[in-house]
Amino acid sequence: MQIVNGFKNIVRNKHTSLAAFILIAFAAASARSATSETNSSFPDADYAAHVKELRKKAPDDKFTIIVTPPFVVIGDETPAAVKHRADGTVAWAVKKLKKAYFAKDPKEILDIWLFKDKDSYEENAQRLFNKKPDTSFGYYSGIDHALVMNIATGGGTLVHEIVHPFMAANFPDCPSWLNEGIGSLYEQSGEENGQIHGYTNWRLSGLQDAIRAKKVPSFKTLCSTGTNEFYEKDRGTNYAQARYLCYYLQQHDLLKKFYHQFYKNRREDPTGYNTLKSVLARDDMDAFQSDWEQYVLKLRFPD
Numbered sequence: 001m002q003i004v005n006g007f008k009n010i011v012r013n014k015h016t017s018l019a020a021f022i023l024i025a026f027a028a029a030s031a032r033s034a035t036s037e038t039n040s041s042f043p044d045a046d047y048a049a050h051v052k053e054l055r056k057k058a059p060d061d062k063f064t065i066i067v068t069p070p071f072v073v074i075g076d077e078t079p080a081a082v083k084h085r086a087d088g089t090v091a092w093a094v095k096k097l098k099k100a101y102f103a104k105d106p107k108e109i110l111d112i113w114l115f116k117d118k119d120s121y122e123e124n125a126q127r128l129f130n131k132k133p134d135t136s137f138g139y140y141s142g143i144d145h146a147l148v149m150n151i152a153t154g155g156g157t158l159v160h161e162i163v164h165p166f167m168a169a170n171f172p173d174c175p176s177w178l179n180e181g182i183g184s185l186y187e188q189s190g191e192e193n194g195q196i197h198g199y200t201n202w203r204l205s206g207l208q209d210a211i212r213a214k215k216v217p218s219f220k221t222l223c224s225t226g227t228n229e230f231y232e233k234d235r236g237t238n239y240a241q242a243r244y245l246c247y248y249l250q251q252h253d254l255l256k257k258f259y260h261q262f263y264k265n266r267r268e269d270p271t272g273y274n275t276l277k278s279v280l281a282r283d284d285m286d287a288f289q290s291d292w293e294q295y296v297l298k299l300r301f302p303d
Ligand SMILES: [Zn+2]
Pocket: 160, 161, 164, 179, 180, 183, 184
């Protein structure tokens, strides 16, 4: 196993006890440097102990471990590639998502497993979590306190999955439609004026087809879709409809306002539908739906 810390040092695990000591020291240093930046709620010693456990769990010595609060990133790409993911994707997304939405960190330190290809992903998910993945990209498992990714499919799904543990910590009753709407918005994301920004993506064309076929449910229906219905009875439009509602709100500078208003109103308005109407300043939601559908039909991917 190798560890890369914030100072670009690489320790090879040839002399186990010394390496273990350095690993903990570096992990703590790395956690400390990042802690001040991300305002992590865990002490350095917790990360050091966590990294030590993770080292035992790693399938072989080719895994690089990088503390990226509130996560620990562990992957079997090259150490430089893992570091690039940890800094460029994970630390970046955490910082931007916290700035826009989330005041609290998840309650536990979570692992982000970045498996370098399909074989590594499927074999190791089975070995470590006793589960064959039901998606080829990656998933968040609350029970395992882990994000499990086939990173060969790109960093987009990683940003999507990072949203879920933060949503669980900050808005535990958030309905699936908004949890997945915001998660999938940032599957294709970058930075605009210092803010995380979602762009059009592969979910667009299927949604446009469904709009043309008049198969997209009303927003009242989408908002009242429970967790089981959202995932199990999806007619194929739930993720895309939620994503492009969030996209529309973002483009009208209303997404953050909607999220924070909805959180405030969550007891009186658990589906978010009334808050959506009020943030949009629209009473006639049929008219809004048809405006939104026309808007979505004009979007392009790639743009
Ligand atoms: Zn998701």
